[in-house]
Amino acid sequence: TQPPRHLDQQRVAGRMAVAFTGVAPLRVGMTAREAREALGLPPQTTPTTPESCSYLDLKGKPLHAFVMMTSDTIVRFDVRDNTLATEAGARVGDSEATVVGLYRGRVRIQPHKYLPSGHNLVVTTPADSALRLVFETDGKQVTAYHAGRRPEVEYVEGCG
Numbered sequence: 001t002q003p004p005r006h007l008d009q010q011r012v013a014g015r016m017a018v019a020f021t022g023v024a025p026l027r028v029g030m031t032a033r034e035a036r037e038a039l040g041l042p043p044q045t046t047p048t049t050p051e052s053c054s055y056l057d058l059k060g061k062p063l064h065a066f067v068m069m070t071s072d073t074i075v076r077f078d079v080r081d082n083t084l085a086t087e088a089g090a091r092v093g094d095s096e097a098t099v100v101g102l103y104r105g106r107v108r109i110q111p112h113k114y115l116p117s118g119h120n121l122v123v124t125t126p127a128d129s130a131l132r133l134v135f136e137t138d139g140k141q142v143t144a145y146h147a148g149r150r151p152e153v154e155y156v157e158g159c160g
Contacts, residue, residue, distance in 0.1 A: 016064075017087045018147050020131040023065050023077055028131070028149050030074045032056060035067065053152075053159035068152060068159060076148030078158065086133060086147070094142050096121060099135050112136060113156045118143075122154070 021027045025038040033043060039061050056067035056074070064083040068076035085091040088102040096119065100107050103123045112118030117139035125131055132153045135145040146153050 016084065018065065018077060018079060018084050018133075018145075019087050020125045020128065020133060020147055022074065022147065023063060023084065026063070026067060026074060026077075028074055028076075031072050032069060032074075033072075035074055039063075055159065066158075068148070070152060074148075075152040076146055076155075076158075078144065078146050080144045086145070090133075090135065090142065090145070092142050092144060095140060096135075096137050096142070099123075099142060103133075112139075115139065120154075 016024055022030075026035050030038070035056055036043060039058065041059055041061070052069075052071060054069050056069055058067065064079070064081070066078040066080070067074055068078065079092060082092045086102075090099050090102050096109075099121050100109075103121075106124050108122045108124075110120045110122060112120055115138055119137045119139060121135040121137065121142075123133040123135070130149045131147075132150060133145060133147050134153055135142045137143060
């Protein structure tokens with residue numbers, strides 16, 4: 001398979017977009033040091049521990065996504081508002097039908113763990129079976145979404 005195109009090229013209508021692999025300049029698999037360097041931030045002074053789950057401190061950088069780390073590796077991006085769209089154009093506030101239409105044939109609909117009428121719309125990519133987009137809905141509209149690798153992208157509580 002071909003490597004994913006560079007994240008700097010991932011834009012929707014001239015704006016940064018979320019891909020299965022991340023949000024430029026960050027991508028799944030980067031270490032905290034690499035991510036902080038890419039964002040122009042100083043090195044982290046608190047060491048990570050094996051199997052720890054945390055969110056990267058972006059120090060006010062306007063990424064508009066929360067960056068989940070497991071141990072010292074980026075594994076997931078959480079989007080909770082409509083600022084960032086996916087490469088296909090899906091965003092928080094879109095209808096379930098819009099997401100299903102944008103990712104036709106690649107969406108698995110599952111019940112939401114906490115909302116009786118809600119769903120998780122799980123989108124796969126043929127480029128990498130470990131990567132997913134997971135759209136959380138209230139049964140009608142997207143309330144949040146995650147991009148990243150399994151199993152972390154499918155965690156309901158994030159780092160919990």
